[in-house]
Amino acid sequence: MTGPASRSGGRLEVVAPDGVGEVRQGDDLAALVREHCDLADGDVVAVTSKVVSKAEGRARTGEREDALAGETARVVARRGPTTIVRTRHGLTLAAAGIDSSNVEPGTHLLLPADPDGSARAVREALAADGGPNVAVLVTDTAGRAWRTGQTDIAVGAAGLVVAESYAGRSDAHGNPLVVTEPAVADELAGAAELVTGKLGRRPFAVLRGRPDLVLPRGEHGPGAAALLRPEGADLFGYGAREAVLRALLGQGQHVFGAPASTEELAAALREVIPTTDVDVDGDEVRMGVNAPFDEDVWTADVLAFAFGWELDVELLDNDSVADLRFRRTTP
Structure with a gap:
């Protein structure tokens, strides 16, 4: 999806509030965001997939491997104890993104069943009754091929331009830009993780400074699913x-x-x-x-x-x- 050609300045502010507490099944995420975050039109709200899964009842007990088959569309690669799979969402993740951290022992969390749908629900709830027009990201941690370490990516999105296409534009030297297409949703997710952290119990972040990426009210956009390469289009479909x-x-x-x-x-x-x-x-x-x-x-x-x-x-x-x-x- 193509965003506006200009942006509002060169400053991005990212804030993750403390004090949210433990999120449990049935909790109202939008209400928690309103309670702990200062929101304005044009903000992007990042919510970790972990708390979305908790609120939506995606916790399971038992061994993580027992849940892996149900979340797997196909196995991409295996190396020792690590299994990389393509999930039924279309994501390629280690262990299908099933998470056993920051939960009770013997419990693990599946990814949200519909991360884009979860983002839309939170966005609509935040905008209700005259609330601000914000975009919402659902974020999760993923590894990268050929690079050590992990970073957060957008697994769900609503109201956001998820990728900026520079095709047809030229750089400062007049060189045409043909394939440049920053995945801004993933970039924002990574920025959010810098302040939410892994152990800080800060599941929400507000990113301010890119209102040009936020879509008008009622327009949710294609979601993070638009960033997934379709089956067969990936040059590295298998290990x-x-x-x-x-x-x-x-x-x-x-x-x-x-x-x-x-x-x-x-x-x-x-x-x-x-x-x-x-x-x-x-x-x-x-x-x-x-x-x-x-x-x-x-x-x-x-x-x-x-x-x-x-x-x-x-x-x-x-x-x-x-x-x-x-x-x-x-x-």
Whole structure:
């Protein structure tokens, strides 16, 4: 979603109040925010997913691993005791974001069932009876690929421009900006975590200074779900080991993304099976393999799968030659 081209100054103020106390099932989060936070039009209110889950009755008892299957759409990667999964929300998180900290021993919290819906409910309640027009974020902690440590991200949002598109603009040197699109919802969530902390028992933060990102009353926007890459559009849909396993098993076609071009597939075939000729004719890729060809056919089949294509095999000349034809699949 594209926000306004200008912003109101270069100052961001973030405040997290003390004294909120323990949040329990059934508590009115909007009432707690009003009680402890000084709000004005254009503010962004960040609420940790932990207290949203507590208020919405998402606490469970027993072992965390027992709840993991129900929150998992598919496993992305496993390393020792760590399991990275894509949740049914579309988030990719360790242990599906199930949290066992700051709760009674033997208890864990599932993520809110509908984080964007939770954000909308709090925003509407805060705006009721002439309340201020604010945006609401539901935040959670996540790791990052290729980087150590965690930061908070937006798992739910309402009334906020969640990403600013700079496409079509130019920098100070006149260079066109083509793909620049800051995920401002995540940036605000990270800023909020700097003041809420992990042990400070401060579940709310108010961010002031970016009213240009706050949508008009009644417009909730696409929510944090707009920041999720759809299944198959992520370049790293599986961990490295898991991607090899899926290719060998021929499972999970969609997670490899859109089918590769004919040139990409042909180049891969030439690199991996260099003893054969590969022909490209329009949208068709063909190659012939002389007997014994079992290993080459198997290798070509795995490559076809990984590149989003399917392999058809026709035996010729009394089974002494295999004619391999490749066609694109539909993710």
